[in-house]
Amino acid sequence: MRLSIYRYNPETQRSPQLQDFEIEPGPEAKFLLDALLQIKDEVDDSLTLRRSCREGVCGSDGMNINGRNGLACVTPLKGLKEPVVVRPLPGLPVIRDLVVDMSQFFKQYRSVKPYLQSDEPVPLKERLQAPADRAELDGLYECILCACCSTSCPSFWWNPDKFVGPAGLLQAYRFIADTRDTRTNERLDDLNDPYRLFRCHTIMNCVDACPKHLNPTKAIVKIKETMLSREL
Amino acid sequence: MAAGAKLKKRRFDAVVVGGGGAGLRASLELAARGYHVAVVSKVFPTRSHTVAAQGGITSALGNVSPDHWHWHMYDTVKGSDYIGDQDAIEYLCRNAIEVVYELEHMGLPFSRLDDGRIYQRPFGGQSQNFGGPQASRTCAAADRTGHALLHTLYQQNLRHGTHFFDEFYSVDFIRDSQGRIAGVLAIEIETGERYLFEAAAVVLATGGGGRIFKHTTNAFSCTGDGLGMVARAGLPLQDMEFWQFHPTGVAGAGVLVTEGCRGEGGYLVNGDGERFMERYAPNAKDLAGRDVVARSMALEIMEGRGVGPRKDHVLLKLDHLGSDIIMERLPAIREIAIKFAGVDPIETPIPVVPTVHYMMGGIPTNRFGQVIANDGGEDEIVPRLYAVGECACVSVHGANRLGGNSLVDLVVFGRAVGRHISDNFAELGAPADLDESSAELGLGRIDRLARKEGERPDLLREEIRDTLQAHCGVFRTEQTMREGWIKFEQLAGRCEQVAVKDACEIFNTARIEALELDNLVTVARATIVSALNRTESRGAHARDDHRERDDEHWLKHTLYHGDGDRIGYRPIAMQPLTVETFKPKPRTY
Numbered sequence: 001m002r003l004s005i006y007r008y009n010p011e012t013q014r015s016p017q018l019q020d021f022e023i024e025p026g027p028e029a030k031f032l033l034d035a036l037l038q039i040k041d042e043v044d045d046s047l048t049l050r051r052s053c054r055e056g057v058c059g060s061d062g063m064n065i066n067g068r069n070g071l072a073c074v075t076p077l078k079g080l081k082e083p084v085v086v087r088p089l090p091g092l093p094v095i096r097d098l099v100v101d102m103s104q105f106f107k108q109y110r111s112v113k114p115y116l117q118s119d120e121p122v123p124l125k126e127r128l129q130a131p132a133d134r135a136e137l138d139g140l141y142e143c144i145l146c147a148c149c150s151t152s153c154p155s156f157w158w159n160p161d162k163f164v165g166p167a168g169l170l171q172a173y174r175f176i177a178d179t180r181d182t183r184t185n186e187r188l189d190d191l192n193d194p195y196r197l198f199r200c201h202t203i204m205n206c207v208d209a210c211p212k213h214l215n216p217t218k219a220i221v222k223i224k225e226t227m228l229s230r231e232l
Numbered sequence: 233m234a235a236g237a238k239l240k241k242r243r244f245d246a247v248v249v250g251g252g253g254a255g256l257r258a259s260l261e262l263a264a265r266g267y268h269v270a271v272v273s274k275v276f277p278t279r280s281h282t283v284a285a286q287g288g289i290t291s292a293l294g295n296v297s298p299d300h301w302h303w304h305m306y307d308t309v310k311g312s313d314y315i316g317d318q319d320a321i322e323y324l325c326r327n328a329i330e331v332v333y334e335l336e337h338m339g340l341p342f343s344r345l346d347d348g349r350i351y352q353r354p355f356g357g358q359s360q361n362f363g364g365p366q367a368s369r370t371c372a373a374a375d376r377t378g379h380a381l382l383h384t385l386y387q388q389n390l391r392h393g394t395h396f397f398d399e400f401y402s403v404d405f406i407r408d409s410q411g412r413i414a415g416v417l418a419i420e421i422e423t424g425e426r427y428l429f430e431a432a433a434v435v436l437a438t439g440g441g442g443r444i445f446k447h448t449t450n451a452f453s454c455t456g457d458g459l460g461m462v463a464r465a466g467l468p469l470q471d472m473e474f475w476q477f478h479p480t481g482v483a484g485a486g487v488l489v490t491e492g493c494r495g496e497g498g499y500l501v502n503g504d505g506e507r508f509m510e511r512y513a514p515n516a517k518d519l520a521g522r523d524v525v526a527r528s529m530a531l532e533i534m535e536g537r538g539v540g541p542r543k544d545h546v547l548l549k550l551d552h553l554g555s556d557i558i559m560e561r562l563p564a565i566r567e568i569a570i571k572f573a574g575v576d577p578i579e580t581p582i583p584v585v586p587t588v589h590y591m592m593g594g595i596p597t598n599r600f601g602q603v604i605a606n607d608g609g610e611d612e613i614v615p616r617l618y619a620v621g622e623c624a625c626v627s628v629h630g631a632n633r634l635g636g637n638s639l640v641d642l643v644v645f646g647r648a649v650g651r652h653i654s655d656n657f658a659e660l661g662a663p664a665d666l667d668e669s670s671a672e673l674g675l676g677r678i679d680r681l682a683r684k685e686g687e688r689p690d691l692l693r694e695e696i697r698d699t700l701q702a703h704c705g706v707f708r709t710e711q712t713m714r715e716g717w718i719k720f721e722q723l724a725g726r727c728e729q730v731a732v733k734d735a736c737e738i739f740n741t742a743r744i745e746a747l748e749l750d751n752l753v754t755v756a757r758a759t760i761v762s763a764l765n766r767t768e769s770r771g772a773h774a775r776d777d778h779r780e781r782d783d784e785h786w787l788k789h790t791l792y793h794g795d796g797d798r799i800g801y802r803p804i805a806m807q808p809l810t811v812e813t814f815k816p817k818p819r820t821y
């Protein structure tokens with residue numbers, strides 16, 4: 001199998017380049033991550049990437065695979081067009097090879113105050129939440145912060161410092177939608193800004209890119225609707 | 233950064249190594265109480281393996297079936313095959329209730345019952361009324377409880393101003409000139425720079441070491457680093473013979489499908505289509521203790537009743553549950569089955585095999601998380617050193633952990649560690665001013681890897697994993713383990729000669745993997761030596777040549793000492809805090 005992998009070592013290279021590899025994937029290799037680690041083990045231990053759970057839930061190995069963002073550990077080798085072109089997630093500074101600097105991404109995540117805030121007194125037992133209200137969080141809380149969505153979004157590429165981006169906005173809506181959170185107004189005020197929220201032009205790349213099949217665009221639309229209904 | 237260059241220093245009240253559920257619960261307690269606390273983690277915290285926990289967190293809320301913490305305690309003591317410490321188990325089960333409510337208040341998106349309370353599902357080994365009918369004790373956020381828990385704890389830490397050092401690999405902890413625990417040596421992975429974290433207390437929360445086995449549900453990051461650090465510091469490891477094989481790892485892939493599948497009504501069938509657990513555990517059937525189910529599966533396969541062309545697995549049947557239940561309560565399991573087994577469980581059973589899942593042993597601690605040293609005499613507390621989570625052995629899981637009891641262990645004892653540090657902060661003493669020489673040993677371990685020619689770490693790692701899999705599996709004998717030990721000793725010797733070719737300081741993951749290899753070797757060594765030594769069968773440690781549990785000789789903890797591969801013992805705490813002892817009984821389900 002042929003792979004063409006983005007290589008960049010800041011200590012020795014002035015600019016990045018694609019390097020071709022040809023390997024015979026082992027009998028147990030089913031996913032792209034297996035092939036990349038085979039190269040790292042057998043051919044070149046300096047090939048650099050993040051990985052951990054190898055089952056699509058930790059969000060470490062987001063990368064750009066044949067032009068689309070995805071997680072290497074759940075991208076089947078079968079069906080990948082060769083040579084498989086593997087690049088780091090676009091739009092973020094590259095630290096080395098397939099490893100990007102996620103600072104800006106996490107800064108936006110933190111900016112939405114991604115934690116439950118409640119002004120209600122804490123009850124002795126659990127707060128009650130109807131199953132239907134809890135169902136509002138489905139499709140929101142499952143985000144794994146892999147950045148596949150935000151780094152596929154042109155608005156985020158242009159304004160990573162000002163536009164919260166699809167991942168951050170999905171989280172923002174996760175707390176707006178939570179009946180236990182009492183700071184909805186504050187959260188909406190914070191997002192009511194030409195950049196933070198309104199740079200989203202519903203291009204929907206984020207929906208295509210999300211390996212967990214979440215829909216950030218829908219969450220963004222819901223934030224906008226909630227804002228509107230508040231004004232009415 | 234070349235050897236000898238300056239170390240960067242950071243000083244905190246406490247430094248927590250590990251950003252999984254255990255580490256984050258400890259740091260949260262400290263941050264919320266106003267302490268200056270750092271979390272040093274080799275992966276970004278939400279990428280810790282707690283994120284992969286599926287089924288839930290066990291707590292006797294009694295939302296679905298009548299329940300009491302004392303029943304939870306009974307089940308946990310029985311599950312541990314009577315080798316868990318009953319004071320710690322009482323503490324766990326009593327506090328389980330409060331910590332789960334706290335998690336809910338923090339925002340954890342639990343699934344809900346119609347009346348709005350937290351949803352609970354039945355898990356293996358759970359009974360009402362001390363061995364009576366099945367209980368439903370495991371609180372769940374669908375089948376993504378670990379993810380929901382880890383993200384919630386991370387979010388709360390952000391809120392309370394915990395200092396995060398993400399992608400920092402901790403090499404060793406450091407003592408000051410008087411021999412007191414004083415901090416941690418770490419590499420910032422992104423830059424390769426070395427840091428000394430000075431602190432009044434060091435908390436190890438580095439997770440499990442399942443990567444010593446070939447077939448495991450554990451992430452790449454589960455390399456037992458905290459255990460390596462402790463053993464290198466001359467401190468013992470406890471009960472390392474006890475490794476849990478989870479009944480339902482996806483055959484061939486190792487990825488887990490939760491016990492919650494069986495809690496929701498799924499069951500196992502063999503090659504004859506028989507629901508074989510009815511034979512082995514007539515009452516609890518598929519929800520017997522994990523060790524019991526895993527052994528039954530292994531026997532079915534060994535006796536030729538497996539499934540598939542090589543008859544090497546059995547099937548987990550869910551298709552009778554209907555798509556609604558699967559879509560609502562087990563959505564991520566469906567995704568895993570489709571991706572890793574190529575079957576949709578709504579229509580087709582999932583091929584599964586017993587797969588290494590959880591390390592019951594670890595760093596011995598008391599119920600405050602204080603690390604214990606003991607070399608043939610009384611227990612001694614190691615001042616300023618704590619361990620919590622899967623890396624620790626409190627011991628609440630004994631010889632066999634019950635499903636859902638790890639997540640609650642993380643949170644109960646994470647909180648306990650935070651409280652203990654805070655309540656005793658004055659006595660801990662101020663952080664010491666460390667000079668570079670204090671870190672010499674650790675720095676030397678990093679620098680030795682830069683040799684030009686040497687052994688390939690990945691090959692050694694894989695050979696060690698194959699060896700443990702083949703020689704320390706579900707069923708063990710003196711002979712298979714001895715053969716394994718001989719192979720292993722050769723491999724371990726070669727590990728001294730590892731070479732890392734990658735010479736770049738920036739994000740050098742080859743170097744990190746080579747450092748992890750040292751820890752894998754320690755964990756593997758402790759495992760084989762401890763397993764050879766225990767000549768009885770108890771919980772997950774099943775000896776074909778010593779098939780019975782032997783309470784007369786073996787109702788005690790194993791201590792493994794790294795220097796000279798020595799074995800010692802500690803008594804089990806049979807005395808709970810307030811209730812009566814649960815005396816050992818034959819363990820049937």
Ligand SMILES: Cc1cc2nc3c(=O)[nH]c(=O)nc-3n(C[C@H](O)[C@H](O)[C@H](O)COP(=O)(O)OP(=O)(O)OC[C@H]3O[C@@H](n4cnc5c(N)ncnc54)[C@H](O)[C@@H]3O)c2cc1C
Pocket residue numbers: 249250251252253254255272273274275276277280281282283284285286287288289290377378400401402403437438439440449450451453454457458488490589590620621622623635636637638639640642
């Ligand atoms: C697939 C799966 C499903 C499970 N499901 C359940 C369940 O439903 N219920 C249940 O109760 N239990 C479950 N368990 C068990 C439970 O999830 C784990 O035991 C638990 O999450 C371990 O948490 P931890 O905080 O101790 O370690 P981890 O979450 O593994 O975190 C370890 C941390 O230590 C850091 N670290 C390690 N070494 C170093 C180092 N050298 N330097 C710096 N940082 C380091 C890592 O970066 C990480 O942040 C499951 C386990 C698996 C594998």
